[in-house]
Amino acid sequence: xxxxxxxxxxxxxxxxxxxxxxxxxxxxxxxxxxxxxxxxxxxxxxxxxxxxxxxxxxxxxxxxxxxxxxxxxxxxxxxxxxxxxxxxxxxxxxxxxxxxxxxxxxxxxxxxxxxxxxxxxxxxxxxxxxxxxxxxxxxxxxxxxxxxxxxxxxxxxxxxxxxxxxxxxxxxxxxxxxxxxxxxxxxxxxxxxxxxxxxxxxxxxxxxxxxxxxxxxxxxxxxxxxxxxxxxxxxxxxxxxxxxxxxxxxxxxxxxxxxxxxxxxxxxxxxxxxxxxxxxxxxxxxxxxxxxxxxxxxxxxxxx
Amino acid sequence: xxxxxxxxxxxxxxxxxxxxxxxxxxxxxxxxxxxxxxxxxxxxxxxxxxxxxxxxxxxxxxxxxxxxxxxxxxxxxxxxxxxxxxxxxxxxxxxxxxxxxxxxxxxxxxxxxxxxxxxxxxxxxxxxxxxxxxxxxxxxxxxxxxxxxxxxxxxxxxxxxxxxxxxxxxxxxxxxxxxxxxxxxxxxxxxxxxxxxxxxxxxxxxxxxxxxxxxxxxxxxxxxxxxxxxxxxxxxxxxxxxxxxxxxxxxxxxxxxxxxxxxxxxxxxxxxxxxxxxxxxxxxxxxxxxxxxxxxxxxxxxxxxxxxxxxxxxxxxxxxxxxxxxxxxxxxxxxxxxxxxxxxxxxxxxxxxxxxxxxxxxxxxxxxxxxxxxxxxxxxxxxxxxxxxxxxxxxxxxxxxxxxxxxxxxxxxxxxxxxxxxxxxxxxxx
Numbered sequence: 001x002x003x004x005x006x007x008x009x010x011x012x013x014x015x016x017x018x019x020x021x022x023x024x025x026x027x028x029x030x031x032x033x034x035x036x037x038x039x040x041x042x043x044x045x046x047x048x049x050x051x052x053x054x055x056x057x058x059x060x061x062x063x064x065x066x067x068x069x070x071x072x073x074x075x076x077x078x079x080x081x082x083x084x085x086x087x088x089x090x091x092x093x094x095x096x097x098x099x100x101x102x103x104x105x106x107x108x109x110x111x112x113x114x115x116x117x118x119x120x121x122x123x124x125x126x127x128x129x130x131x132x133x134x135x136x137x138x139x140x141x142x143x144x145x146x147x148x149x150x151x152x153x154x155x156x157x158x159x160x161x162x163x164x165x166x167x168x169x170x171x172x173x174x175x176x177x178x179x180x181x182x183x184x185x186x187x188x189x190x191x192x193x194x195x196x197x198x199x200x201x202x203x204x205x206x207x208x209x210x211x212x213x214x215x216x217x218x219x220x221x222x223x224x225x226x227x228x229x230x231x232x233x234x235x236x237x238x239x240x241x242x243x244x245x246x247x248x249x250x251x252x253x254x255x256x257x258x259x260x261x262x263x264x265x266x267x268x269x270x271x272x273x274x275x276x277x278x279x280x281x282x283x284x285x286x287x288x289x290x291x292x293x294x295x296x297x298x299x300x301x302x303x304x
Numbered sequence: 305x306x307x308x309x310x311x312x313x314x315x316x317x318x319x320x321x322x323x324x325x326x327x328x329x330x331x332x333x334x335x336x337x338x339x340x341x342x343x344x345x346x347x348x349x350x351x352x353x354x355x356x357x358x359x360x361x362x363x364x365x366x367x368x369x370x371x372x373x374x375x376x377x378x379x380x381x382x383x384x385x386x387x388x389x390x391x392x393x394x395x396x397x398x399x400x401x402x403x404x405x406x407x408x409x410x411x412x413x414x415x416x417x418x419x420x421x422x423x424x425x426x427x428x429x430x431x432x433x434x435x436x437x438x439x440x441x442x443x444x445x446x447x448x449x450x451x452x453x454x455x456x457x458x459x460x461x462x463x464x465x466x467x468x469x470x471x472x473x474x475x476x477x478x479x480x481x482x483x484x485x486x487x488x489x490x491x492x493x494x495x496x497x498x499x500x501x502x503x504x505x506x507x508x509x510x511x512x513x514x515x516x517x518x519x520x521x522x523x524x525x526x527x528x529x530x531x532x533x534x535x536x537x538x539x540x541x542x543x544x545x546x547x548x549x550x551x552x553x554x555x556x557x558x559x560x561x562x563x564x565x566x567x568x569x570x571x572x573x574x575x576x577x578x579x580x581x582x583x584x585x586x587x588x589x590x591x592x593x594x595x596x597x598x599x600x601x602x603x604x605x606x607x608x609x610x611x612x613x614x615x616x617x618x619x620x621x622x623x624x625x626x627x628x629x630x631x632x633x634x635x636x637x638x639x640x641x642x643x644x645x646x647x648x649x650x651x652x653x654x655x656x657x658x659x660x661x662x663x664x665x666x667x668x669x670x671x672x673x674x675x676x677x678x679x680x681x682x683x684x685x686x687x688x689x690x691x692x693x694x695x696x697x698x699x700x701x702x703x704x705x706x707x708x709x710x711x712x713x714x715x716x717x718x719x720x721x722x723x724x725x726x727x728x729x730x731x732x733x734x
Contacts, residue, residue: 049734052382053404053694139552140564160499160554162712248501249554250712251705265379266502267698267731 039278046275052268065275074251075259075276081166082255082280086234089173094227096174097181098219102211104182105189115186118179126176130243133172134159137244159245162252169253172240177233181226188222189215224295228288235284256280334630335364341634342381343396344374344617347578348450348655351647352638359637365630374398375503378697385410390624393631396449399437399616399687404694406440411620413443417632424636434616434657437687446618447639450578450655453681454511454613455674457565457583458572460596462492470598474515474540477572477601481548484571494548496570497541500557501708506700507613508574509707510689512537515602515611520691520699520728527728529703529721537603538717542710554711566591574600576615577681580674581654597677599684614685616657654678698731 046065050058069075104114121129136143137158145155158168192215200210238257241247247254247262254262256276264273343349349371356367370392372380378401384391385408397405405411418425427435430448438446456477458470463480466487471477481494498504513519516537522528545553550564558575562582565573566589573579582588583595600611619635621628637643641658648666654674656662668675691699706720715723 051734052379052386053408055386055408140550140569155551157552157554160552160556160712162554162714165555245555246500246502248708249499250501250709250714252712252714262701265376266701267695268379268382269698269734 042274042278046271046278048271050270052270058271065272066279068272069275069279074254075256077251078254078256078259079280079283081253082235082257085166085170085173085237085255086231088170089177089234089237090227090231092170092174093178093181093230094223097178097226098185098223100178101182101185101189102215105186115183118182120179121176122180122183124176126239127243129172129176130240133168133175133240134244137168160249162250165245165249165253169240169244172244173234173237176240177230181230184226185219185222188219192218221295224291228291228295231291232284232288235280332364334627334633336366337364337627337630338366338368339393339627339630339634340391341367341369341394341396342377342392343369343371343449343619344377345371346374346450346617347581347651347653348647349396350651351653352449352643354650355643355646359634363630363633363637365633367634385622385624388624390622390626392622393625393627394635395620395622396617397620399446399618400690400692400696402438402440402445402620403692404696405620406445407694410623411445412623412625412628413445414447414621414632414635415444417621417629418444418636421629421632421636424633424640426641429641429658429660430639431657431659431662431682433614433682433685433687434618437614437616438618446620447635448616448618448657449639450653451614451616451657451682452577452655453615453678453685454508454574454576454600455580455677455681456572456574456598456600457579457674458596458598459492459568459570459591459594461594462488462571463596470596471572471601472598473601474512474537474603478540478544478548481544481572485548488571492568493550493564493570495544495572495574496550496553496556496561496564497545497574498556498558498561499545499549499553499708499711500555502704503700504557504704505707505711506704507576507690509538509541509703510613511574511600511611512541514607514609514686514689515600515604516540517604517606517608519608519688520703521693521732525693525732527699527725527732529706529728530725534721535717538707538710538721540603541707542717545711546713554708568594576613577674577678578652578655580678581652581671584671584673585652593673595673597674599677599681609688610684610686612681612685613689614682614687615689693732695728695731695734699728702727702731 047060047062048058049061049064104111135141139145139155139157139160142158144158148154148156156164159165196214196218197210200214205213236257237255238261241253241255241258242261245253247258257280260273260276260280263269263276343352349369353369353371356369360366377395378397381392381395381397385405402411418427425447431451434448434451438444438448456471458480462484463470466483468480468483469476471480477495483494484492485494497508510520513534516533518531518533518537519528528534550570552560556564561573561575562579564570565579566582568590580595580597584592586592602611619638621631621635625631639657641660644656644658644661645664645666647653647656648661648664648670654667654671656667661667662679671678690696693699702724706715706717706724709715709720710717
């Protein structure tokens with residue numbers, strides 16, 4: 001795999017290398033300073049008690065909002081749900097997507113049609129996905145319970161039972177985003193050189209051995225990138241939660257993201273909402289940096 | 305910044321257009337003015353929207369009407385109000401937010417405008433209970449667009465078949481729900497009510513809270529949800545829904561609840577009076593003529609407030625508006641009796657605020673089935689049914705979580721309410 005050192009070697013040193021910096025440095029500077037300014041501004045706002053119902057009465061309150069968050073059971077539970085949802089969604093989507101892409105990774109009639117169909121959930125807006133699933137999961141008129149009833153299973157209260165609701169949302173998220181994993185994995189499978197596999201087969205390896213020792217290690221980095229993208233999206237998931245349950249019943253689907261929204265737009269407590277958002281951002285960044293290091297700084301055993 | 309420039313530009317443009325128009329046409333002094341109006345998605349709004357061309361033809365004022373769901377409207381207007389942008393000239397909202405808006409200086413008093421342009425404003429024609437909620441310290445702040453109360457709706461045919469009398473207490477509601485579910489072998493749910501967490505379930509449970517002798521907030525501004533009355537009311541509300549309610553009730557909002565009852569799948573429901581208009585509409589309802597309407601029950605004689613609501617949604621003029629006079633012309637036109645009477649033919653609207661519309665033949669023809677029960681509920685309506693303090697939204701939200709928890713069976717009424725009580729006290733003192 002050609003890495004950056006190769007590129008630098010190709011471009012040579014000295015004048016050429018300097019010239020390229022003129023192209024990317026301003027962009028890096030711009031994005032960097034925007035992020036820094038915004039973060040500092042948000043941090044400044046979280047040190048106040050801004051409420052939309054009390055204009056002009058905000059005062060500096062130090063780290064009170066952070067202390068409040070630390071002892072806010074509702075927020076801690078919401079964070080737990082964010083972690084559960086993110087981990088479950090990412091793991092299931094990547095595993096399922098990998099399985100599907102291995103299954104369809106061969107030439108067959110209608111491959112292009114399959115690929116087209118795979119795109120459908122991805123291009124649907126989450127609001128439409130949420131509404132569609134809400135109708136599918138309707139306890140008395142929904143298709144899901146109808147299908148269950150044909151095999152003699154009783155009605156399930158998909159969105160009204162606090163033990164089930166989060167998993168119903170998970171189901172909708174998996175339906176929407178597994179195809180994304182399939183598409184990316186299919187693309188990397190197609191770009192793999194076929195020679196190592198064929199060589200292994202000639203040497204007498206069985207299909208599962210080819211898959212486990214050759215194909216999967218070669219896909220490892222691609223899968224890590226896909227998992228990273230899905231994890232970032234899952235932490236930010238909001239639309240389907242808002243449409244399907246709004247955090248209910250009994251707070252069973254309230255993620256930290258949603259709690260931040262409710263603090264801002266139901267309680268009008270802007271500073272506390274920003275505190276939640278900032279803490280969530282920091283936690284997400286730390287978690288993703290760890291994952292990133294795991295993916296890219298680890299010994300590169302998978303490289304061909 | 306961009307927006308501000310745009311608004312300044314638009315204002316300059318509109319005022320110059322208005323000035324030139326003034327010279328041409330003295331009848332339309334605000335010709336060319338553009339008003340930005342924010343209203344709730346509701347049948348009355350549909351009616352006003354359909355009639356807008358008539359307003360523009362008469363006054364030359366262009367109205368940009370933005371319609372958003374009721375649950376999102378407060379946040380949307382507060383964001384604009386707090387930045388002082390003057391983005392909206394006229395907004396619609398529930399009376400419960402008015403104390404907060406007044407304290408923050410977001411909405412303008414209307415008496416002076418009413419004196420200057422009285423053409424469409426007929427004070428005596430408004431239902432007194434509706435208009436009075438908009439008068440604070442003797443000053444008028446809003447014009448009621450629609451009002452409603454709550455009542456108990458029951459299936460007369462089922463009650464007759466099973467020999468049940470219309471319930472007067474919540475104990476009788478539970479007994480009736482049990483009979484209906486058992487005698488119909490579970491084909492018909494005993495009762496359906498909104499269970500979805502938040503304003504949805506609080507709007508209905510509040511009737512039980514008041515009916516059991518409870519209240520949200522004490523006279524000295526403390527949360528009152530930690531009482532035995534509150535716990536008893538929540539216990540009764542949740543168990544009747546759990547035992548005799550439909551599947552999925554914990555996620556029911558207004559829509560789901562209304563549709564289930566309209567389809568004849570439940571024996572009773574307790575909700576807003578506007579639901580009567582849907583029950584009696586043959587194009588969407590299969591229970592036309594089969595529904596009886598009675599006031600929300602009470603469980604005790606020592607009430608701190610009535611158990612039926614008084615919800616009034618009115619038009620307010622933004623303090624930051626640059627077009628207050630044109631805004632008044634719109635608000636008074638939209639709430640005038642002529643428009644309210646015309647709106648009957650345009651959208652199911654039983655929440656009219658004009659006495660003339662309420663007493664019209666058209667109203668009797670369409671909504672005669674529940675007119676008397678509705679008027680009785682309105683007259684007994686409790687203006688404090690939902691808390692009207694500055695932190696109202698947060699208080700309602702916390703109560704909604706408690707209701708949802710008990711309904712889902714994840715906490716006892718006492719524990720869930722104790723938690724809500726603590727959260728509300730924190731919100732009230734913040």
